[in-house]
Amino acid sequence: MEKLFQDALALSAAVRGGEVSVTEVVEACLSRIEKSEPALHGFITVDAEGALSQAKEMQKKISSGEMRGPLAGVPIAVKDNISTWGLRTTCASRMLADYVPVYDATAVAKLRDAGMIVIGKTNLDEFAMGSTTETSFFGVMKNPWDLSRVPGGSSGGSCASVAAGEVPLALGTDTGGSIRQPSAFCGVVGLKPTYGTVSRSGLIAYASSMDHIGTIAGSVRECAALLDVIAGKDEKDSTAAERCKQSKQGNAYTDHTDNTTFLSSTSQTDLQGMKIGVPQQYLSTDVNPQVKDAVLAAAGALTYAGAEVEMFDLPMTDEAIAAYYVIACAEASANLARFDGVKYGHRAASYQDLHEMVRRSRSEGFGAEVKQRILLGTYVLRAGFYEDYYLKAQLAKEQIAKAFAEAFERYDVILTPTAPTTAPKLGESLADPLAMYLGDVDTVAVNLAGLPAISVPCGLDSQGLPIGLQIIGNHFREDQILRVASAYEAIRGEFMSPCDTAEERPS
Amino acid sequence: MREEIIETARLAQLDFTEDELTQAEVQLGRMLAYVNRLSKLPAGESEDAPAHVNVFREDVVRDEGLATEIIAGAPEARENQFVVPKTFANE
Amino acid sequence: MKIYETVIGLEVHVELATKSKIFCRCSTAFGAKPNTQICPVCAGLPGALPVLNRQVVEDALAVGLAMHCEISEVSRFDRKNYFYPDNPQNYQISQLYAPLCRNGFVEIETTAGRKRIGIHEIHMEDDAGKHLHDPASGLTLVDYNRSGVPLIEIVTEPDFANADEVVAFLEQLRLMVRYLGVSDGKMQEGSMRADVNLSVREAGCEVLGTRTEMKNMNSFAAIRRAVTAEAARQIAILEQGDVVVQESRRWDEDTGTSYSMRSKEDAQDYRYFPEPDLPPIVVSEEWKARVRAALPEFREEKRARYLKEYEIPAYDIEILTGSKKLADLFEEASALCGQPKKVSNWLMGETMHLLSERGLDADDLTFSANHLADLIGLIDRGEIGQTVAKQIFLRIFKEDVDPVAVVRAEGLATVRDADKLNEVVETILHSNPKSVQDYLKGKTKAIGYLVGQAMREMKGQADPNVIREMLKERLEEERE
Known part of the structure; x- marks a missing residue:
């Protein structure tokens, strides 16, 4: 079982082959x-009862041959801002502490259709706003590599639970780096696909134009296989992309509905002819030197596989964080306006009139960081400020996208560190929010441009903390980043987990 | 600045304690100073034609069958309607 | 005494009669129990996303093109942010920065002739739910059935000068949306709502005065009264040397006055920004052409055409063109039987009478033009008389029966058989000796009574002139 948990695809094969039952796995x-x-x-929530009952159902379907998918029978953790029908979905907030969705997110429905078992809901920063999972109403999470440190955020729970071997796979969400950064800090693989690849229906929105659902696993192959399950156009999401058309650059590309799967891109490890660019802005003096070294070493390793790697200049890096926070907070301020104690969620216990009820419910329901971001978002949309902040941020967003587009005319993929540091200590980051925001420098531009990106562990620092390598691809070119990531994994070899079994874990 | 924050909080229907307001003033001030770097970008709208357009559905009714569950999730309901306290200036 | 002129602009919301809501598949049908036509999208549940109903765009385009608007090449939705419980997301999805239609016009008929009213823009948006205040419990109850019903908002330029013009415009708009079949435009039922923006200024002054916004007028008459009252109120203020306050006011039809809406919490800043969940709308030339080609002939053109083509009075034309259904019936039936005047008479007479009796609208008519045409044919050929015709028409009105088939099946044709008629004549003469005597004594009018009796006996299935002649003959024979 131990070994099986290290590879979800092997686990499913064992289940389908009758070597082990779904119930045993669960x-x-x-x-x-x-x-x-x-x-x-x-x-935040472990659904033992539900999982065991799902297991029974799934076993029937697998035994009868009805369920044959490559991940059938595999348990999975779902980040708690993704709606699961009948199972509490809290967004790590007091506002939704008892909220039970009446429908499944489309991505979750697809998991079930593929025969996977939803084991529980993982911890996150409240409403996905944060980089450390320290703003959760349900308590702080620890990094399995070092329990005095944060796992990263906002998908801290999903990444840590995979890293600690609790589950083989997890779904996370990424708006400014929330899958990739905690994947880097926890030493697992985190994949954020092109915007619109996975339906957002059922994802409790933070920043609509940059929210993504993505996959987290121990290896690139598993991430790709999981993406195959959840990707696809959805009639419930108008922003879900039509992947059957030419990208702006006129490249041919993978359309997974077309018998070409994301998984198939992970088998090619020869990078002959591939051009890889490393933007010098991402290896500046603010980057931890050990991180920088690890990334450069990885770049070197890739040349060994046949790729051409060179440094280049990527403009607009400076404006990315500013643009990200203005747009994200503006959209969030509107997305979170629906939480008013009227239809669902937390309602204040005492009030004199409607407005007091709404204000109290919201002020009691939301944590400090959420309130701050709503405040900033409301501010930048105000009459008189809209042109100065929001419109400028949109302009910056476009220019950032253009800068990447131009880079992709010369390079197939772009290589950067996933984060400028390794996992900070608990309590360190919240003291200086702006500094914490600046830690997103390596990831936010990707969300602004809607590009696919993957983080792969590329080493440990002197304190034994994982370092993440980020590979960014052009729109709809997950095939490229999966290819490079797989090649890198093959060269790097096994990456250790914090401890192979739970018994060995420091407590 | 404080006045601006109080007004912004009112628009966002959020209450802040005095301490929280002070903190917000500092935080927001720093954030706005930081994002001010965007101002060096030229003004004007984008000329790009949007790529993803015209996503429609047909005018067909479909009952998702969730109405009962939705009202059942209300913090307070009466006669199948959501209950809220009276606004002091009722329309 | 100074002379003042009034400057008025309108914001009219028209509810579109699509089957499903604008951003979700819930039904828009009226009269359902509270919160039974809701789903995660229109109830504002977390994670739910809007998907645009194509028919709403088609309908909005039709109205825009009918009002000679420019159609924006790229049009977008924006979020209008404000907190109110009948708004489940606490933002409305509307269009501010790039509305679908702009810069149009409509021509209205006024006592002073034709006048052009500018249309500033037309945009799409979603309607809010309904809240009901329950005085007994002091609570407010919210129902989201109407949340998400599609609306178009038509904003005019401030081109109106008085209440007559406003009402003329609204009547024309109402007819237009009914002709298009996109809405039933009923103010009383709320499918058409008008807010009036009004200011006054001294005649000849170029600067606009401070304007107020007036809401809650539920009929054309109420609008007329509200406009008149508000202009007077503002003039009175200015006459006193005071300043008009810019505010929203609520019209109270019962008292015939308006009062300032106590602002819930001061000014609103809607913080509009582009709706990230909905891609923009690009209307191609082909799409525009298709919608334009499908536009019906509107009332004005129809009226002009009828005046030329049909020899019927202008008054009849007014009534017939007042409803597309009625106009279509008229044209079709006239084409079939070639008797426009007779068709018009049936529609203006019996039909209108039956509609009013039942409290129905011309648009509710369900009978077919060919049955009306057939009925007229039967009368023309003398196969049935007026009384029978009226009876059959009632059945056409109610059940759209086929008159030819009915006459044949039930033997309702006018009897022409001489023997049969003679029989009846004899019977009538025998049973009414007094009338016979009266006639023979010189009261020629008595024959009328006998004719009536004979017709009654024949259940109207006889030609009264023929009966009269036959009676006369027999009576004269009696004389000898």
Whole structure:
């Protein structure tokens, strides 16, 4: 079982081959979670009952041959801002502490259709606003590599639970780096696809134009296979992309509905002819020197596989964080306006009139960071400020997209560190929010441009903390980044997990 | 600045304590100073034609069958309607 | 005494009669129990996303093109942010920066002749839910059935000068949307709502005065009264040397006055920004051409055409063109039987009478033109008389029966058989000796009574002139 948990595809093959039952797998998963949780606190809700009953159902379908997909029978954790029908979805907020969705997010429905078992909901920064998972109403999460440190955020729970071996796979969300950065800090693989690849229906919105659902696993192959399950156009999401058309650059590309799967891109590890660019702005003096070294070493390794790597100049890097926060907070201020105690969620206990009820419910329901971002977002949309902030941010967003587009005319993929540092200590970041925001420098531009990107572990620093390598591709070119990521994995070899079994974990 | 924040908080229907307001003033001030770097970009709208356009659905009714569950999730309901306290200036 | 002129602009919301809502598939049908026509999207549940109903765009384009508007090449939705419980997301999805239609015009008929009213813009948006205040409990109850019903908002230029012009425009708009079939435009039912923006200034002054916005007028009559009252109120203020306050006012039809809407919490800043969940709309030339080609002939053109083509009075034309259904019936039936005057008479007479009796609208008519045409044919050929015709028409009105088939099946044709008629004549003469005597004594009018009796006996299935002649003959025979 231990070995099986290290590879979801092998696990599913074993289940479908009758070597092990779905129930056994789920029970093993639940016991691992039980052992790790007191120390880690990666889950907000563990649905033991539901998972076991799903397991029974799934076993029937697998035994009868009805369910044959490559991930059938595999348990998965879902970040708690993605709606799961009948299972509490809290966004790590007091506002939704008891909220039970009446419908499944499309991505979750697809998981179930593929025979996967939703084991529980993972911890996150409140409403996905944060980079450390420290703003969760349900308690702080720890990094399994070092329990005095943060796992990163906002998908901290999803990444840490995979890193700690609690679950083989997880879904996360990424608006400014929230899958990639915690994947880097936790030493796992995190994939954020092109904007619109996975339906946002059921994802409780933070910043609509930059929210993505993505995949987290121990290896590139598993991430790709999971993306195959959840990707696809959805009639419920008008922004879900039509992948059957030419990208602006006129490249041919993968359309997964067309028998070409994301998984198939992970088998090619020869990078002959591939051009890789490393933007010098991303390796500036603000980057931790060990991170920088690891990334450069990885770049070197890729030339070994046949790629051409060179440094280049990527403009507009300076404006990315500013543009990101203005747009994200503006959209968030409107997306979170629906939480008013009227239809669902937290309602204040006492009030004199409607407005007081709404204000109290919101002020009691939201944490400090959320309130701050709503405030900033409301401010930049105000009459008199809209042109100065919001419109300028949109302009910057476009120019950032253009800068990447031009870069992709010369390079197939772009290589950067996933984060300028490794995992900080608990409590360090919240003291200086602006500094914390600046830590997103390596990831936000990608969200502004809607590009696909993957983070792959590329080493440990002197304190034994994982370092992440980010590979960015052009729109709809997940095939390229998966190819490079797989090649890198092959060269790098096994990446250790914090500890192979739960028993060895420091507590 | 404080006045601006109080007004912004009112628009966002959020209450802040005095301490929170002070903190917000500092934070927001720093954030706005930081994002001010955007001002060096020239003014004007984008000329790019949008790529993803015209996503429609046909005018067909479909009952998702969720109405009962939705009202059942209300913090307070009466006669199948959501209950809210009276606004002091009722329309 | 100074002379003042009034400057008025309108913001009219028209509810579109699509089957499903603008951003979700819930039904828009009226009269359902509260919160039974809702889904995650229109109830504002977390994670739910809007998807645009194509028919709403088609309808909005039709109205825009009918009002001679320019159609924006690229049009977008924007979020209008404000907190109110009947607004489940606490933002409305509307269009501010790039509305679908702009810069159009409509021509209205006024006592002073034709006048052009500028249309500033037309845009699409979603309607809010309904809230009901329950005085007994002091609570407010919210129903989201109407949340998400599609609306178009038509904003005019401030080109109106008085209440007559405003009402003329609204009547024309109402007819237009009914002709297009996109809305039933009923103010009383709320499918058409008008807000009036009004200011006054001294005649000849170029600067606009401070304007107020007036809401809650539920009929054309109420609008007329509200416009008149508000102009007077503002003039009175200026006459006193005071300043008009820019505000929203609510019209109270019962008292015939308006009062300032106590602002809930001071000014609103809607913080409009582009709706990130909806891609922009690009209207191609082909699409525009298709919509334009499908536009019906509107009332004005129809009226002009009828005046030329049909020899019927102008008054009849007014009534017939007042409803597209009625006009279509008229044209079709006239084409079939070639008797426009007779068709018009049936429509203006019996039809209108039956509609009013039942409290119905011309647009509710369900009978077919060919049945009306057939009925007229039967009368023309003398196969049935007026009384029978009227009875059959009622059945056409109610059940759209086929008159030819009915006459044949039920033997309702006018009897022409001489023997049969003679029989009846004899019977009538025998049973009414007094009338016979009266006639023979010189009261020629008595024959009328006998004719009536004979017709009654025949259940109207006889030609009264023929009966009269036959009676006369027999009576004269009696004389000898």
